[in-house]
Amino acid sequence: MIRQPLSRSQRDITDGQAQALSEVLIVKGLAFAARDRAGRAIFPEYAQAEESAKRTRSGIWANAHFTHPYGARYRANPTMN
Numbered sequence: 001m002i003r004q005p006l007s008r009s010q011r012d013i014t015d016g017q018a019q020a021l022s023e024v025l026i027v028k029g030l031a032f033a034a035r036d037r038a039g040r041a042i043f044p045e046y047a048q049a050e051e052s053a054k055r056t057r058s059g060i061w062a063n064a065h066f067t068h069p070y071g072a073r074y075r076a077n078p079t080m081n
Contacts, residue, residue: 023049029059035070 025031026049033046041047054061 022046026050027053027058029053029057029061032060032068032070035068039070 022031023046026033026046033050034042036042041050053059060066
């Protein structure tokens, strides 16, 4: 049986390094970092993970037209603040 290489998140867990599920999802472009009303990241480590996903065009960031939900559209809508 040929084994597939372990993904980064599987490797981290195997090596005894815990990684937050949120961070794994953000790095893979399956989620985004939460932001406050001013657009600042609530958790800086998740913002770094999001930047990594953007650079590699992972998941949602593969779409050049994707607009972050906490962007200007969010801040312009007072019902969401």
